[in-house]
Amino acid sequence: MYSDASGIFKDGFFRFLEILKGDHVFQTNISSFNSSLIIKGIHVVIVSPSDELQHGVDESYKLSVPMLGDPSYAYIEAKTVYGALHALETFSQVCYFNHSSRVIEIRQAPWIIFDEPRFSYRGLLIDTSRHFLPVPVIKKVIDSMTFAKLNVLHWHIVDEESFPLEIPSYPKLWNGAYSSSERYSMAQAAEIVRQVIIMHLFGYAQRRGIHVLAEIDAPGHAKSWGIGYPSLWPSINCTQPLDVSNDFTFKVIDGILSDISKIFKYRFVHLGGDEVNTSCWTSTPHVSNWLKEQGLNGDEAYRYFVLKAQEIALSYGYKIVNWEETFVNFGSKLSRETVIHHWLRGGVVQQAVAAGFQCIVSNQESWYLDNVGTTWKTFYANEPLFNIRKPQQKALVMGGEVCMWGERVDGSDIEQTIWPRAAAAAERLWTPYDKVAKDTTEVTERLAHFRCLLNQRGVAAAPLTGWGRAAPMEPGSCYKQ
Amino acid sequence: MYSDASGIFKDGFFRFLEILKGDHVFQTNISSFNSSLIIKGIHVVIVSPSDELQHGVDESYKLSVPMLGDPSYAYIEAKTVYGALHALETFSQVCYFNHSSRVIEIRQAPWIIFDEPRFSYRGLLIDTSRHFLPVPVIKKVIDSMTFAKLNVLHWHIVDEESFPLEIPSYPKLWNGAYSSSERYSMAQAAEIVRQVIIMHLFGYAQRRGIHVLAEIDAPGHAKSWGIGYPSLWPSINCTQPLDVSNDFTFKVIDGILSDISKIFKYRFVHLGGDEVNTSCWTSTPHVSNWLKEQGLNGDEAYRYFVLKAQEIALSYGYKIVNWEETFVNFGSKLSRETVIHHWLRGGVVQQAVAAGFQCIVSNQESWYLDNVGTTWKTFYANEPLFNIRKPQQKALVMGGEVCMWGERVDGSDIEQTIWPRAAAAAERLWTPYDKVAKDTTEVTERLAHFRCLLNQRGVAAAPLTGWGRAAPMEPGSCYKQ
Numbered sequence: 032m033y034s035d036a037s038g039i040f041k042d043g044f045f046r047f048l049e050i051l052k053g054d055h056v057f058q059t060n061i062s063s064f065n066s067s068l069i070i071k072g073i074h075v076v077i078v079s080p081s082d083e084l085q086h087g088v089d090e091s092y093k094l095s096v097p098m099l100g101d102p103s104y105a106y107i108e109a110k111t112v113y114g115a116l117h118a119l120e121t122f123s124q125v126c127y128f129n130h131s132s133r134v135i136e137i138r139q140a141p142w143i144i145f146d147e148p149r150f151s152y153r154g155l156l157i158d159t160s161r162h163f164l165p166v167p168v169i170k171k172v173i174d175s176m177t178f179a180k181l182n183v184l185h186w187h188i189v190d191e192e193s194f195p196l197e198i199p200s201y202p203k204l205w206n207g208a209y210s211s212s213e214r215y216s217m218a219q220a221a222e223i224v225r226q227v228i229i230m231h232l233f234g235y236a237q238r239r240g241i242h243v244l245a246e247i248d249a250p251g252h253a254k255s256w257g258i259g260y261p262s263l264w265p266s267i268n269c270t271q272p273l274d275v276s277n278d279f280t281f282k283v284i285d286g287i288l289s290d291i292s293k294i295f296k297y298r299f300v301h302l303g304g305d306e307v308n309t310s311c312w313t314s315t316p317h318v319s320n321w322l323k324e325q326g327l328n329g330d331e332a333y334r335y336f337v338l339k340a341q342e343i344a345l346s347y348g349y350k351i352v353n354w355e356e357t358f359v360n361f362g363s364k365l366s367r368e369t370v371i372h373h374w375l376r377g378g379v380v381q382q383a384v385a386a387g388f389q390c391i392v393s394n395q396e397s398w399y400l401d402n403v404g405t406t407w408k409t410f411y412a413n414e415p416l417f418n419i420r421k422p423q424q425k426a427l428v429m430g431g432e433v434c435m436w437g438e439r440v441d442g443s444d445i446e447q448t449i450w451p452r453a454a455a456a457a458e459r460l461w462t463p464y465d466k467v468a469k470d471t472t473e474v475t476e477r478l479a480h481f482r483c484l485l486n487q488r489g490v491a492a493a494p495l496t497g498w499g500r501a502a503p504m505e506p507g508s509c510y511k512q
Numbered sequence: 513m514y515s516d517a518s519g520i521f522k523d524g525f526f527r528f529l530e531i532l533k534g535d536h537v538f539q540t541n542i543s544s545f546n547s548s549l550i551i552k553g554i555h556v557v558i559v560s561p562s563d564e565l566q567h568g569v570d571e572s573y574k575l576s577v578p579m580l581g582d583p584s585y586a587y588i589e590a591k592t593v594y595g596a597l598h599a600l601e602t603f604s605q606v607c608y609f610n611h612s613s614r615v616i617e618i619r620q621a622p623w624i625i626f627d628e629p630r631f632s633y634r635g636l637l638i639d640t641s642r643h644f645l646p647v648p649v650i651k652k653v654i655d656s657m658t659f660a661k662l663n664v665l666h667w668h669i670v671d672e673e674s675f676p677l678e679i680p681s682y683p684k685l686w687n688g689a690y691s692s693s694e695r696y697s698m699a700q701a702a703e704i705v706r707q708v709i710i711m712h713l714f715g716y717a718q719r720r721g722i723h724v725l726a727e728i729d730a731p732g733h734a735k736s737w738g739i740g741y742p743s744l745w746p747s748i749n750c751t752q753p754l755d756v757s758n759d760f761t762f763k764v765i766d767g768i769l770s771d772i773s774k775i776f777k778y779r780f781v782h783l784g785g786d787e788v789n790t791s792c793w794t795s796t797p798h799v800s801n802w803l804k805e806q807g808l809n810g811d812e813a814y815r816y817f818v819l820k821a822q823e824i825a826l827s828y829g830y831k832i833v834n835w836e837e838t839f840v841n842f843g844s845k846l847s848r849e850t851v852i853h854h855w856l857r858g859g860v861v862q863q864a865v866a867a868g869f870q871c872i873v874s875n876q877e878s879w880y881l882d883n884v885g886t887t888w889k890t891f892y893a894n895e896p897l898f899n900i901r902k903p904q905q906k907a908l909v910m911g912g913e914v915c916m917w918g919e920r921v922d923g924s925d926i927e928q929t930i931w932p933r934a935a936a937a938a939e940r941l942w943t944p945y946d947k948v949a950k951d952t953t954e955v956t957e958r959l960a961h962f963r964c965l966l967n968q969r970g971v972a973a974a975p976l977t978g979w980g981r982a983a984p985m986e987p988g989s990c991y992k993q
Contacts, residue, residue: 053647053648054647054648054703055697055700056697056699056702056703127693128693130678130686130692130693130695130697131692133697160987162987162988162990163989163990165535165967165968166534166535167534167535167968168967170535171970193987205611209990210991211611211612212611212968213990214611216611216614218537219535219536221537222535222537438987439983439984440983440984441967441975441990442967442968442972442973442990443927443928443974443981443983443984444983444984483693486923487646487693487923489648489649491923491924492924493924494922494924500924500925502921502925502929502981503643503920503924504920505920506641506674507673508644508690508694509644509694510690510691
């Protein structure tokens with residue numbers, strides 16, 4: 032049985048109480064109520080003694096709330112503490128403050144709920160390279176994910192525009208940050224992901240049941256690496272992809288993966304590998320000479336790079352996620368430990384699972400949050416198992432992820448660009464297929480309700496009407512917009 | 513001397529420490545620093561024993577931060593605790609976390625600062641009728657106001673679209689709320705403004721030095737009152753302005769002012785009085801009959817209404833703020849206790865101060881935040897004393913206010929629509945006239961810095977480039993956008 036030695040459940044329970052309490056003021060004499068109508072407490076049973084948060088951890092729970100009873104206790108049963116946290120979240124969403132009676136009431140009791148996610152990977156990507164996101168912003172994103180039961184924060188840490196994360200092994204990488212204050216120290220990353228300064232004191236995300244998938248996108252999207260170490264560039268005038276001919280490039284990748292593996296304990300690391308244009312290699316003399324020596328053309332060198340980066344990641348115990356181009360270009364050569372992250376080309380998921388690879392679905396036309404013209408209905412209607420029929424192939428789709436690319440998103444607009452559209456995808460990823468709404472108009476009312484709930488919790492979720500992050504069109508109730 | 517019996521300074525000091533600490537992780541062995549470089553503490557002297565927050569309260573402070581010393585203490589001296597809170601805010605803004613040394617450093621020490629506001633009224637209007645704003649959103653607005661040293665939250669509580677506030681004397685007014693959850697109980701209002709449930713425990717705004725100016729806008733903009741009490745309408749088909757012929761109308765106004773005067777202790781109440789079209793009165797038989805009996809035309813009845821509402825407010829000890837139309841239409845008849853709130857017509861401020869009235873400046877072409885096309889430069893350049901030359905007339909301008917009307921603003925977009933543009937006006941309202949920048953381009957860098965500071969504190973302030981609340985145009989550093 033679970034002992035809650037790390038205090039994860041206790042913390043979750045206090046967050047639950049804070050959410051229930053909200054900013055209401057309670058002025059009711061509780062003794063004026065029939066005692067059989069009052070919930071006196073919650074009995075909680077958590078079976079597993081372990082609070083290890085790893086991919087595939089059991090997230091199921093049972094929640095029952097009686098209508099009448101003496102004494103009346105709600106009841107939560109879960110295999111793990113992370114299932115129990117989901118139960119508290121669900122409980123909080125059936126409670127509401129009645130302004131007339133001035134007490135918190137439970138909607139439509141009694142409740143007997145058995146619940147578990149359809150997919151084990153329900154992700155949200157954030158991008159801290161195109162714009163730096165202050166730590167309080169990231170923490171608030173993590174909090175809001177728990178409200179929609181998303182469970183993986185895919186942290187696209189670095190890209191060509193900036194390199195905000197400290198890498199102790201190669202400290203000049205940090206020179207690629209936008210400024211001296213637009214930086215994350217490794218200790219801050221640890222505090223976000225999981226606390227390592229004091230052992231067994233887990234970090235912000237883990238305490239909320241959120242995995243953090245670190246992405247180091249190479250060899251393309253890596254120009255910022257060369258600000259501190261210009262020799263990573265093929266040349267000063269041709270800076271991407273990273274110089275494949277230079278051993279130092281792979282030493283730096285080794286250093287980065289060594290450093291982040293101390294913090295990011297999720298089973299997977301994301302190595303990117305997308306949008307690689309090899310013309311910088313073939314046009315830069317010392318790289319092109321190296322290609323000739325090795326007998327490689329540009330595409331083969333791209334493969335060489337990706338596989339070598341995979342080997343390094345495997346040596347640190349990681350499984351790997353790569354963007355789909357790696358599979359499209361040289362699928363059978365990839366490590367069998369590779370998860371293919373689909374974003375671009377129709378049919379890739381079907382091909383990848385047919386080839387025996389696991390997949391994550393983030394098709395850009397439906398699940399890219401930066402496409403503000405994509406409405407919540409499109410997010411909702413996107414089915415990760417589309418056109419996949421064999422059960423063993425279906426099982427290879429770990430789940431899906433909505434992507435909040437950062438070109439036009441920073442601390443000023445990230446919340447309303449993510450929400451409520453990410454919640455539409457979250458329902459798709461959680462709910463059993465036969466309970467997913469076939470007609471999205473059935474969803475409007477409950478999604479509007481969820482968006483108002485987010486606003487009440489201080490999350491700047493946008494109206495459902497209009498495009499992503501659009502301002503409300505006119506005066507009116509939150510529930511109608 | 514001040515005893516801080518209410519804990520206002522202590523709370524402010526803990527907020528200051530939280531802001532300084534931010535989300536940084538400190539890993540430095542402090543003994544490795546030269547002890548004369550370390551600030552060991554802050555000596556604080558507050559002269560006045562009273563922590564009453566009233567209009568015109570002394571907000572001045574002195575802050576000195578030594579460069580070297582043994583021992584080294586910073587020093588704050590203020591007439592009131594509210595000046596001391598400003599000193600802490602200023603102190604927090606000269607500190608920054610150095611990611612290399614991993615300590616908080618003070619920029620450009622030593623500092624010796626004498627500071628006080630140019631205007632005693634530095635306001636921000638929020639509108640909870642067009643869209644309900646959840647209490648956490650209002651609290652965050654209050655917090656962010658303190659960062660820019662704004663000091664009056666003008667709460668435009670009700671309007672024609674909805675009536676969210678509980679009025680115990682006339683409980684059906686609450687029927688005009690958008691929904692059962694888009695409501696503020698009087699106890700919540702008290703908690704926002706000043707706590708009255710336990711005496712001497714002040715509310716959220718007061719503890720931060722923020723006055724709350726309640727607005728009850730009548731007789732126009734009041735359609736929502738009649739949802740619960742239809743007899744307040746001239747007729748079911750002609751619902752505005754409130755029925756001037758019905759004694760019940762003034763009983764309700766009396767009840768509202770009686771109830772709110774228990775909570776809203778600022779010296780002023782705002783009675784609106786703007787945009788009154790009397791055609792509903794002249795076209796509705798029973799009202800038009802009453803007008804004939806009284807020998808009043810529409811305009812005279814409007815005056816009758818405004819003056820009667822003023823009398824009621826005066827009877828509860830309030831001074832009055834009215835929108836400028838009341839002055840333009842029947843200026844000399846207004847109570848001498850009236851403050852004229854300018855928003856519409858050029859020249860009104862000059863005429864009002866010439867007539868001896870106090871004024872608040874909110875000219876819509878410069879200080880309406882809902883005009884998203886108005887840039888921060890226009891906010892900055894707006895001079896409240898424009899075209900006023902006589903010192904005794906200048907002294908009648910209490911200050912100014914930026915207005916965040918709520919037609920297209922709710923919990924999803926209010927922060928980035930307010931900030932950073934409100935901060936440009938805040939500098940105008942605080943800084944001595946001869947130190948205000950004559951060329952706004954001098955301001956760009958420090959305003960960009962302040963916007964990034966807001967983002968770091970979790971406030972969704974928008975980029976300076978582009979319109980109000982526009983998304984960032986492209987990737988880049990916060991400090992350049």
